[in-house]
Amino acid sequence: VLSAAFLLLTGVSAWSVSLAILLPLLLYAGVPATPVELTAAVVAALAAATGGGPTGEALVAVSSLLALAGSVSLARRLLLTAPILVLLLSGSMHMLPLVAAGAASATPGRPSRRWTMITAGAIACLALNGLPGVNREALPVTARCVARGTGAVWPDTITLDHSRPVLRLDFSAVAGSEVQMRVSAGGVRRHETVGLLELPGAAAALILPGDTILTFPAPDGAATLVLSMGWKPFNHPVLRFCGATAAGGPP
Amino acid sequence: MKRVSSGQWSGAIFHAAAAVVVFLAWRLLGMPFPATLGRLIPLELALTALIIGRRPVSVLSPLFLGCFLLSAIFWASGPGMLLVASVSGVLASFPGMLTAAQGRAGLFRALLPIAPLIILLTLFTGDEPHHATITEGFVAPGAGLFGNLTAQHGDPTEGTTHHQQLYPLLLVPGYPLGIPGVRLLNLLFAAGAAVLLARLMAGEGMEETFARRTALLGMLMVPGIGILGLVYPGWCAVMLLTAGVLIGSGERPWGKRLVWLFLVSFLLFMVKTRFAGLSIGLLAALSVTSRGWRRWSIPVAAVAGILFLLALDMTVLDGRLFMVRYGNALTFRYLFANIFRRFPSVALGMLSSMVDGESGLLWRAPWLLAALAGLPALWRKSRTLFVWLGLPAVSYLAMLFLWMPMDWASAPTPPGRLLLPAAPILMASFGFMLRERSVRILVWISLAVSAAYLAFPSLRFNFFDGTDSLMAALWGRFSNLVEWLPSQVRPRLLPYLGWTLWAVLLIRLCTFRRGRLLPAGLMATALGIGVMAAHPRTSWEAEDIPPDYRTFCVDYPEERDPADRMHWISTVQRMLLMNDPRDSVRLPIQAAEGDTVEVTVRFISIPDAGPVPGILLSCGAEAESLIIASVHFEKEVLQRRDSLITLPWTAGYFSEITEVFRLRAGTPPCTLTIMPLGVGPIQGPAQGIYLHRVEVVR
Numbered sequence: 001v002l003s004a005a006f007l008l009l010t011g012v013s014a015w016s017v018s019l020a021i022l023l024p025l026l027l028y029a030g031v032p033a034t035p036v037e038l039t040a041a042v043v044a045a046l047a048a049a050t051g052g053g054p055t056g057e058a059l060v061a062v063s064s065l066l067a068l069a070g071s072v073s074l075a076r077r078l079l080l081t082a083p084i085l086v087l088l089l090s091g092s093m094h095m096l097p098l099v100a101a102g103a104a105s106a107t108p109g110r111p112s113r114r115w116t117m118i119t120a121g122a123i124a125c126l127a128l129n130g131l132p133g134v135n136r137e138a139l140p141v142t143a144r145c146v147a148r149g150t151g152a153v154w155p156d157t158i159t160l161d162h163s164r165p166v167l168r169l170d171f172s173a174v175a176g177s178e179v180q181m182r183v184s185a186g187g188v189r190r191h192e193t194v195g196l197l198e199l200p201g202a203a204a205a206l207i208l209p210g211d212t213i214l215t216f217p218a219p220d221g222a223a224t225l226v227l228s229m230g231w232k233p234f235n236h237p238v239l240r241f242c243g244a245t246a247a248g249g250p251p
Numbered sequence: 252m253k254r255v256s257s258g259q260w261s262g263a264i265f266h267a268a269a270a271v272v273v274f275l276a277w278r279l280l281g282m283p284f285p286a287t288l289g290r291l292i293p294l295e296l297a298l299t300a301l302i303i304g305r306r307p308v309s310v311l312s313p314l315f316l317g318c319f320l321l322s323a324i325f326w327a328s329g330p331g332m333l334l335v336a337s338v339s340g341v342l343a344s345f346p347g348m349l350t351a352a353q354g355r356a357g358l359f360r361a362l363l364p365i366a367p368l369i370i371l372l373t374l375f376t377g378d379e380p381h382h383a384t385i386t387e388g389f390v391a392p393g394a395g396l397f398g399n400l401t402a403q404h405g406d407p408t409e410g411t412t413h414h415q416q417l418y419p420l421l422l423v424p425g426y427p428l429g430i431p432g433v434r435l436l437n438l439l440f441a442a443g444a445a446v447l448l449a450r451l452m453a454g455e456g457m458e459e460t461f462a463r464r465t466a467l468l469g470m471l472m473v474p475g476i477g478i479l480g481l482v483y484p485g486w487c488a489v490m491l492l493t494a495g496v497l498i499g500s501g502e503r504p505w506g507k508r509l510v511w512l513f514l515v516s517f518l519l520f521m522v523k524t525r526f527a528g529l530s531i532g533l534l535a536a537l538s539v540t541s542r543g544w545r546r547w548s549i550p551v552a553a554v555a556g557i558l559f560l561l562a563l564d565m566t567v568l569d570g571r572l573f574m575v576r577y578g579n580a581l582t583f584r585y586l587f588a589n590i591f592r593r594f595p596s597v598a599l600g601m602l603s604s605m606v607d608g609e610s611g612l613l614w615r616a617p618w619l620l621a622a623l624a625g626l627p628a629l630w631r632k633s634r635t636l637f638v639w640l641g642l643p644a645v646s647y648l649a650m651l652f653l654w655m656p657m658d659w660a661s662a663p664t665p666p667g668r669l670l671l672p673a674a675p676i677l678m679a680s681f682g683f684m685l686r687e688r689s690v691r692i693l694v695w696i697s698l699a700v701s702a703a704y705l706a707f708p709s710l711r712f713n714f715f716d717g718t719d720s721l722m723a724a725l726w727g728r729f730s731n732l733v734e735w736l737p738s739q740v741r742p743r744l745l746p747y748l749g750w751t752l753w754a755v756l757l758i759r760l761c762t763f764r765r766g767r768l769l770p771a772g773l774m775a776t777a778l779g780i781g782v783m784a785a786h787p788r789t790s791w792e793a794e795d796i797p798p799d800y801r802t803f804c805v806d807y808p809e810e811r812d813p814a815d816r817m818h819w820i821s822t823v824q825r826m827l828l829m830n831d832p833r834d835s836v837r838l839p840i841q842a843a844e845g846d847t848v849e850v851t852v853r854f855i856s857i858p859d860a861g862p863v864p865g866i867l868l869s870c871g872a873e874a875e876s877l878i879i880a881s882v883h884f885e886k887e888v889l890q891r892r893d894s895l896i897t898l899p900w901t902a903g904y905f906s907e908i909t910e911v912f913r914l915r916a917g918t919p920p921c922t923l924t925i926m927p928l929g930v931g932p933i934q935g936p937a938q939g940i941y942l943h944r945v946e947v948v949r
């Protein structure tokens with residue numbers, strides 16, 4: 001009843017369907033029995049409270065895996081792979097090895113073996129697909145823009161990492177004027193490209209580690225600043241947009 | 252706590268191994284902040300291994316480590332996942348800290364793992380540099396170790412600080428070590444307060460292990476954690492208060508207790524003027540618990556003592572103690588106005604201190620639900636604790652809310668900072684509730700919030716603009732949830748009423764059938780929040796409109812510090828200033844072609860050396876405009892006060908206009924566009940439309 005009401009009120013999405021499966025499994029006997037199940041229920045509650053989105057979906061996956069590792073009932077463990085399967089089928093996360101390991105780990109009776117199999121699945125997932133959930137098509141962050149005289153400034157400093165890899169800058173109101181942008185990149189072990197500034201059309205600028213000042217004519221449309229470097233162990237790539245100015249009107 | 256292994260050294264071995272695992276996982280997964288969080292969380296676990304010694308490991312520690320590993324794998328999935336992973340990592344050492352908090356120095360030892368996170372990671376800001384600069388004034392005036400800050404909001408004149416001198420003086424031993432030194436002393440004050448509180452509760456029949464654990468939890472949960480180890484006098488006051496209660500409720504002769512209590516009360520006042528509320532409560536408790544002539548002699552002696560101090564202050568100390576800052580007619584007029592004219596604001600402040608989404612305690616310290624539910628039990632089990640901790644709390648809170656009805660939250664400093672001195676009675680009542688299994692869920696949720704504050708200290712700083720930093724980290728700044736939360740800055744009756752009734756229900760559930768229904772109540776809360784957050788927004792506080800939906804426009808005032816807005820008359824919340832012809836707002840709305848869309852817009856319109864500004868709304872098919880000027884409040888104030896007051900020509904001193912527009916929707920996708928009229932290059936700085944709120948009804 002709780003799940004049906006939740007689906008009705010929030011609408012059908014990968015997040016709401018997976019939660020609608022997960023919640024009854026966690027709460028079928030009132031208060032969860034073991035500390036692991038209780039923690040999984042708290043994580044599921046947090047997932048429910050997020051109201052959806054990628055964080056909510058990731059929390060459903062974490063809660064399901066926790067419950068899978070800690071639940072004492074075999075039938076429940078098998079059913080607990082379903083919420084992760086829903087997320088996988090919805091295409092929001094590439095984590096087939098983790099789901100396979102999770103499903104396989106449902107059978108052993110010992111929790112330590114289940115933890116080992118889930119860990120192995122996570123390592124396989126990283127090796128084959130990289131970090132789950134990194135989505136370059138995700139909604140970009142948009143930088144705030146303020147008018148200054150006949151030009152404009154983007155005053156905020158915004159940090160991009162794998163959880164938030166794309167920044168959108170709308171230049172249409174100052175098209176043609178000269179833009180000066182400060183970007184800082186770092187967190188990598190080699191001197192290689194960390195990010196890209198993509199302008200409408202085919203133009204792009206590579207951003208290397210260190211401070212970079214980019215000067216270019218404002219395009220008629222939006223540009224994107226992208227953390228282009230993929231996940232690599234022992235690298236923590238970060239791209240920091242440190243503000244931009246578009247001085248004067250179009251020439 | 253349940254143990255996963257009873258083997259000796261298992262706790263130390265587990266935490267040492269966990270430190271290595273977290274360190275390696277952080278690097279392997281490429282998580283952000285490898286040099287700070289990626290080192291300090293493993294260090295926290297390593298220090299837990301050091302303090303736990305031969306004690307066994309709790310079942311919760313491996314569980315939180317597992318939770319860290321699982322959430323760390325998904326850290327890139329969404330902006331909130333790094334927070335969840337870091338919180339799990341920090342929490343992994345908390346069970347070990349609770350285990351280690353036994354023995355004589357246990358409470359001091361237990362703080363060691365989190366000390367580096369507090370001392371090295373938290374911004375040195377707010378009142379901290381001001382207190383530290385006064386400390387520096389005693390040792391090496393003008394040395395500039397803390398930035399040489401001088402004037403501050405709240406100072407009566409330039410060069411005259413509003414802070415008392417005793418608290419900075421107590422920090423002198425930490426001065427040679429700089430910021431870590433003065434912060435370390437504050438950690439010692441907190442640990443000292445916890446030791447005294449544990450002794451107080453143990454003296455009233457609570458099991459010693461539970462008393463120590465309760466005291467440690469009191470430090471680790473909001474409001475205690477907010478300023479734990481920071482240069483604020485809150486924990487110092489709690490230490491003095493508990494010392495006063497131990498002396499006052501003890502077995503010594505009445506005369507000695509009276510003298511000691513007068514001394515403690517004086518010290519509390521000397522630490523910070525507002526702690527005089529605690530002093531009054533302590534003396535009132537002694538009076539209430541005394542008999543015969545002794546009961547009535549205390550108020551008389553207190554009044555005589557205050558008069559003597561004031562006379563001393565005026566004649567010998569040149570008013571430095573009190574008179575320079577507060578001994579003037581304006582202060583008393585302000586106080587009387589708060590009691591007789593602004594009592595609704597005072598009452599709203601009191602309610603907000605619990606349910607306000609941005610600064611209210613219940614959102615970030617749900618353990619208080621159990622503490623409030625446990626007050627009747629405290630009255631039954633220990634009347635001494637109830638009276639001796641309750642009266643100071645009541646008199647302190649009365650003083651706080653009458654003195655600061657709008658800025659009791661003291662934003663942008665950590666939430667609950669000013670409420671901490673009233674918390675010991677709740678910690679004591681909570682101690683008696685801790686045995687209930689269901690209540691422990693509240694403890695761990697509260698500890699999770701504390702872990703978030705430790706890992707990301709910026710999340711504890713709010714700006715009294717209706718948006719909580721921690722909630723924004725999880726839900727995003729533009730979530731629909733903001734519309735449903737009570738906010739003193741944006742007061743609306745329904746959210747206040749709804750959440751207050753819900754809080755009362757949850758408090759009742761803490762004791763009803765021994766709390767068996769509490770988890771269901773908490774799950775229902777989470778699901779309700781999820782439903783609210785899942786829906787798209789139809790009403791917008793203008794400053795919350797995301798950049799995607801704006802062309803230019805400026806947040807007004809640009810500075811987020813609430814001190815700039817505190818004395819505004821029309822509203823104290825931020826707005827969106829549209830003062831450039833290119834400024835516009837475009838909100839997506841769900842409407843079919845030809846539908847009538849009803850839009851309510853609240854705004855302030857200020858002409859300043861330019862034409863009367865206006866506002867233009869369009870929904871695709873047609874546009875409507877309104878050219879109007881807001882009324883400056885100066886005339887109204889002059890009529891009421893009969894004295895010359897010059898109010899600034901800024902938005903906070905103009906009347907707000909509410910206008911309903913009915914527009915026909917154009918071809919989908921439909922966008923509501925709002926633009927300013929009558930703004931241009933030749934105008935005064937205040938000219939423009941200050942957009943406050945947009946509500947769309949289809």
